[in-house]
Amino acid sequence: MESQTISLNVHPQILDLYEVLEKNGLHKQKEDVQSLVGYVESMEYNLSVMMNEIQEMHAEVKRLHDRGIRNQCGKIIAKAEDKIHQAKTMVSVIKVRLIDAAGNAVKTCKEKGKSALIRAVEAMRVSTVLSKIKSGFSHMSQSMRQSAGQIDVIRGELHEVGGHMKNAGRALLGRSAKQAGNLEADKGLLAKLRGFLEACGDKFSKMERSADRLIDKIQQNEKQAKQKQSVKSDLHQLKTQRLEKSKAPVIKEQAR
Secondary structure: HHHHOOOOOHOHHHHHHHHHHHHOHHHHHHHHHHHHHHHHEEEEEEEEEEEHHHHHHHHHOOOOOOHHHHHHHOOOOOOHHHHHHHHHHHHHHHHHHHHHHHHHHHHHHHHHHHHHHHHHOOOOOHHHHHHHHHHHHHHHHHHHHHHHHHHHHHHHHHHHHHHHHHHHHHHHOOOOOOOOOOOOOOHHHHHHHHHHHHHHHHHHHHHHHHHHHHHHHHHHHHHHHHHHHHHEEEEEEHHHHHHHHHHHHHHHHHHH
């Protein structure tokens, strides 16, 4: 569990991988791994902040006087907390696997050389990992916004009940009923809970978009690397053909 407490940016196995990739001239591969490491670090921080904030929301829910409303909101916040916990678990698993993969890549390079190192880095499947993260965050973002919608329903019901009670009082005083005003979205504890859930949805969406941008960047790097390799292969083939042609007259002369 020690690996979990050390920042990826300064983890010995990650730093060793950076060094090995740099020494072997694999700058694009190093950049891809650095991008994933930076993204995981950012996610870990954001999720820790969200987890602290949701504990504050639990405390806020306990302040609600109506038991029924308190129970409903408690369940909604508990569901949101579970989603954040799932995200933290996903990040923790990715972090451990990334550290293990870095260690294996360095070991493979020492034992089998540069070609094996390239295959080991490719086996880390950075784009695939990011795609899974992106999908997970998309689902969590939708879930948070659904929860915010549930809070809106509760607020709407309370607002309507409050309007009926006020009109009942006016009726007792012989006054005509008054049409209920618009629900003020920025006031009250329930509005605060709704705002928190909506903000969580926005954060998950932001992390999803960040993953998408990284995927595009890494895929572009892979495309450029393949094009470069293709050019090298073509040049090598052309050089071989020229060499064979230059040897052809000599062979004929010898045969004569």
